[in-house]
Structure formats: structure tokens, C-alpha cells
Amino acid sequence: MSQTVNDRRPSSLQGATLPKWSPYAIAGGSIALGLGISAAAGLDSKIQWGLMAAVFFVAASYGIAAKVEGRRQAKDRVATSLVWVAFLLAVIPLVSLIWETVERGVKVVDVYFLTHSMGLVTDTEPGGGIYHAILGTLEQVGIATVISVPIGILTAIYLVEYGRGRLAQAVTFFVDVMTGIPSIVAGLFILSFWIIILDMGYSGFAGAMALTILMLPVIVRSTEEMLKLVPNELREASLALGVPKWRTIMKVVLPTSVGGITTGVMLAVARITGETAPVLLLVWGSTFINTDPFDGPQASLPMYIYQQYANSGGSGAAYDRAWAAALTLIAFVMILNLAARGIARWKAPKTGR
């Protein structure tokens, strides 16, 4: 406590303050205390000492600050440390998830793994690969993208450029509601309509239709936001020159916002690539390579992870393959995400902000 007294500023406007390094010192102390107690009590869970350290940190910073700076400042410090703790709590799972996936997946991922299917490899033996699953995922996501991009963009154009009145309000509301549809419900809908009533059989296309339902509202929302950013002056200038409205939209509005729309589409693709539930219901899964998405069961990357995990009865080889497939999937989704954000920054419309 003696240092803090020495640190008191001469100014009469400011009360006693803790030195700037005090939060770090308290943090270090509480982590050491947490580690020490876990070591002494023989606890091996990382979660426990982390929680203990967090509690010590908050308690210590309140106590010390209340003594030196007063209760109001102490409350402020507690709030600050709680906010920091909240942020760290969120970062820990992300780091752990990526770390574990990379560490366990990288053992198995190689060229052989990426270019061979699981045909004739049983779940418990090592070997095999994810070629059939990558193929299935690319085809299903490709079909879903081809269907939903034009419909989504046209809907957004309707809402921004034409939409007045009840119909537009209804569409806006239901697009919002549609974003919240659980993926398994979209799968059940296609199941009841396509497979049970029309009796069409499991196929990649059925899965792609469910993915379309999940993708459409995301594309509509993001495209709508981008079209709203296009300055009205551009539209007015074009219309004043006698250009028809539809050509104005095609030649002026869309090119101006193409960067943002592409970003939205890529984020939507990244989102549906990881969808497992509808694929599980509609594509059924296969260990062989099936290049035809319209006929017969296919595989898909997320479903492959689930099947390797669930059907293998805890075999190490299958878990390794599941982690490797998860690594491939995360890499694909993250690259798509990074590229999308890159495009957004590069092509952002200049709005003068």
C-alpha cells in the first residue's frame, strides 16, 4: 500500500488514484493465486482455475480501489474488469476450438485424404478421405447459390426500388422471420414436400433446396442494405437522362453496389456450407463418390464429420478423420469470410462518411 500513497498526485482537483500498472499487477496476482489453489487442491481443469482467477481479480480490484480511491471509482473499476473478463471469456473458446481443430486435424490432412473417398474403408480403421464429401458439399452449395442469388437480389431490388405498401411490408417482415427458421425445420419442409409427397428420393438437389431456403433471407437482407447505400443522386441523374428505370437499376444501381452484394453472397455461402441438419435429412449420406446431385444419396462435409463422430463408437481413427474434415471445413469457411470482408473493404461505395 505504501507505493500507492507515494503515487498521489499533487493536484487538489483529483483524489488519490491507483498507479497505472495496478490492474496488471492484480491480474497477475490473481492468476497466480488461482493456479496455486488448483495445484494445491489437485484440480486439473483449466476452466476452474480460470474462473477462480477471474473472481479473485474482480474482488481484489474492488477492495483495493475502494480503499484508495473511494466507492464510486471502485465500482467503475469493477465494471471495467467485468467487461474485460466478459471479453476474455468469449475469446477462450474460440482460441481453444481453433487450436484443437488444427492440432488434431493436421495429423490426417494430406493430399491422399483430400483426393480419396471412404468407399470400402470401415469406420474403425484408418485411411480413407473426404473427396466424396467435398464434391457433394460443392455441388449442393453451388446449386443453392445458383437458385437463391437471382431470387434474393431481385427481391431486394423490389424492396428498395419499388416496394411501397402492404406487400413490401409483408415481404420485409417475413424475410426477417425467415432468417430465424431453424435449419432442421427447413429440412423437414423439403422432406414433407419433396420426398414424402412428391416421392422423389434422397438426393443432393433436395438438400440444395433446403439450403436455398436458409440462404435466401441472408442474401435479401445484405443486398437490401447495400442498395440503400447507393446515393439517390445517381438514380436521379440517370432517370433525368431518360434512361428507363430497369436500365438505371441494371447499369447504375447494381454496378455501384456490386462489391457489397458479392460480400453478402459469400457470407451466405459460408454460412450454409456448414449446415448439417437439412443435409442429414435430405441427402442421406454415402461413402462412395456420387457426382450426380440429382440422383441418389451424396455425402457432404459437415455430415461426414457427424457420421465419423457418431457411427464409429469412439474409434480413434474415425475421430481423427472427423477433426481433419472439421479443419478442412473451417479453413474453407474462414477463407470465404476473409475474402468476403476483403472485397467489402476494397469495393465499398464512397458514402462520404
Add this chain to the structure above:
Amino acid sequence: MDISTKNDAVPPPVSPPSEAEQKRAARGATRPGDRIFLGLSRGSGIFLLVIMAAIAAFLTYRSVLAISKDESNFVTTLEWNPTAAEPSFGIAVLVYGTVISSIIAMVIAVPIAVGIALFITHYAPRKLGGPLSYVIDLLAAVPSIVYGLWGALVLAPQLIGLFGWLDDYFGWTGILDWQGGAPRSLFTVGILLAIMILPIITSVSREVFRQAPLMHQEAALALGATRWEVIRMSVLPFGRSGVISASMLGLGRALGETMAVATVLSPSFEINASLLDPGGGTFAQNIASKFSEASEMGRDALIASGLVLFVITLLVNGGARMIIARRAEYSGANA
């Protein structure tokens, strides 16, 4: 040259324009391209509405078929035997599991998400704010099946210590009693769901906090308020409805999450008062796990439970969107 046609008082001499022509003249010339384009884009909008209606219609149709064959009460029955000679299935266990796991997820996620949102908008150094929100958004980009794999193989073993501790000190409550089974319970699911819904609650709350009027905050600072007092008095009251609707959006996600739950939970069709013991089930998890061995009747029964889930998420999401929309009208922040 044709100004007179627009004036109703002086009809043109040759032939008075029909009502339709007058309307068209008032709107300006419509070219065929314009009409086709409007038709296409309006058609797409209507197509979306048709999909929503079709989802409701088809699910209801199959559900009615299933429920009419159900020999027991669909709401209160504690078993799932749609393939038996006398089909008997009910959603009571699923309602319990879904509600409990979502409540646990919300209790953990909402305070942390609000904390992160405040951290990004008011505490972090300005240069860090952008990258930090990006990191949180990355959490949302991780596919749910990968969360499931991580939850089952990494998170669950880590929770053994915590479960033991909770059982030692709070086991007497009955809710936190633990028999020592694998930690694949509704509580584990709740923790995992909390991690998964953090990003959406954070990103919506962040946007709301960012809109909090700067004048109020500066005024409070000028009166000598600490940073926490500024937040408590001017930021949080402003953002309350935004946080509520963000939480409801997160709740919608948690209710419908399938693969993470199906991977982590070791399900059983019973209601267990203890949150830490394995067992229970949720709507989405039940559909995913029971589907592959379901007969036609079994599929219809699962569709019936899916319809209930659909209606619940519809209500939660619709409510959240209405709160957001109402707030946007008079907030003044987006004026």
C-alpha cells in the same frame, strides 16, 4: 405537348382517355422492359411469401396426419413410440429440454454479450474495436457441427471438475445433483449454446450501444461521472430494448440449434430434475437423432414436433423483430 390529357377539367377533343390510360399518363410512360423487371422482382418477393406459407402448410398437413394417429396426448406424453402398433408420442420431454437448455444459454450468454458489446464500444482502445468485433464475428462463422465436435471431445471432459464441484456444494438443491455420469447433460448443452449465440447478441447490442447519444454521455462525463456511471445512466437505458431484442434473436438460435446438441447430449426420453446428469432431449436434436431409423409414421411424428419448434421460433423471432422495428421509429438515432 400533351399537357391537356393530365387535366381532367378539359378533356381532349378526339377521344376521352380511359381510366387506365389516365393512370398510366399520371405515372409516366411504362416501357415493356420496366414492366417485365417490376414483374420479376415483385414475383421474387411473392415467391418468398409463398415459401413461408408452404412451409407452414406442408408441416401442418403431415403433423395433422401424425397427431390424429397418436393414441396418447401429444402435449403431455413422456414417451416417443410412433412406430408401435398403438403409436404413442408426446413432446413434453422435448419442451422441457429445449426450454431448460435455452434458459441456461441465455443466463450465461446475455451478460457476457452485453459486456463484450460495451468493451468494444466504450472500453477497448478505438483502434482495437474493429479487429475485436471481427474476432467475435468469427465465432459466428464456425459451423455448428464443429462446435458439436469440440463440445463433445474437448469441452465436456473439461467440465468434469466443475460438475464435481457444483455437486459437492450445491448437490443438495437437486437441480445440481450429479451421479458421476459423462458430462453430456443439458447443462453442458446450455454452455455450448451460450458460446454459439454470443456473436449474434453481441453484434446487435454493439450496434445499439454505438447509437447511444453522445451528448448525454459527454454531459454525464462533464458532471464528473465515472465511465461506469455514464454507461449505467445514459448507454444502458438507451440500449435496453435493443438488448432485449438481441437476446430474443439469440434465443431463437438456441431453440433451433440441432447438430451441436445432437453431438454433445447423450439423450434419453425422460424428464430429469438434475441439470448435470445426462439425459433429456431437445426438439431439433430429437429430429436429427431419430430420423435415420424412422418409418413413415415416425417421420410424420418428427415433422409434428418440428412444427411446434417452427411456431415457437416464429413467435420469438417475430417478437424480437417487432421490438427492433418499434424502437427504430422513435429512436431518432437513425434520423
